[in-house]
Amino acid sequence: MTTYAALLRGINVSGHKKVPMAELRALLTEIGHTDVRTHLQSGNAVFSTTSDDEEAIAAELEQAIEKRFGFPVPCLVRSGGYLAAVADACPFPAAELEGRQLHVTYYGQPVDAARFEGIDAAAHLPEEFRLGDRALYLYAPDGLGRSKLAEALARPSRTKGITATSRNWNTVVKLVEMTADAETGDHGARA
Known part of the structure; x- marks a missing residue:
């Protein structure tokens, strides 16, 4: 299983x-x-x-x-295992950030940097993003709702033909815990 x-x-x-x-x-x-x-x-x-x-x-x-x-x-x-690897590979200091400041967008297939050409990274600072294994990490210090970089990353020209869905860092960590608990059979009182 x-x-x-x-x-x-x-x-x-x-x-x-x-x-x-x-x-x-x-x-x-x-x-x-x-x-x-x-x-x-x-x-x-x-x-x-x-x-x-x-x-x-x-x-x-x-x-x-x-x-x-x-x-x-x-x-x-x-x-x-994949979810844990994505969390472990986070290029940002997750332990030092609030969960609302860090997000992972999971993609249905690998994405390369060419999809995001034309984004002026310096213009969006202090917001930043990095690519991972079928994932994109987004640091948005003021949260996703106010993030101009998130808007630029989600434009249809950049996501065309790919299933993508984002989760904040709290959810990323919780899913890693839940899948690890399921592997060990330790479900506690969670529902």
Whole structure:
């Protein structure tokens, strides 16, 4: 069994694309996954399965969500090991920052620096970004909502053809913990 996190993009935002977490847990169980738990209302689920094909798991989940809820929801599925590696590779001093100041955007495929050409890094300081393994790290000291760099990074010309979803550092750390707990069977009282 491998433990994964499913990262759903764009659900439960301003009353749109409502996916209750209890229903998401039930759906994941119905399609054959075990040890299903969710975190927050923004589309984070942890589960175990015998499959080792992240893309196939994500495609199956996308189809099940569209069938159940009537709208498409892009999903990324990543192993607990991958999530831990991304957290460990953070190029910013995460322990010194507030969770709202640091974000990771997870991508459905590798991205290279060419996608982000034309961004004047100096013009956005003190905000900064760095690329990782199918991930982008964003340091936004005033938070994501006020970040001009986040706007520039998310322009359709830079994200075209790629599933991408962002999580703040608190959620990044929590998903690493939840997937590690699932691997060891230590679930505590979390739901």
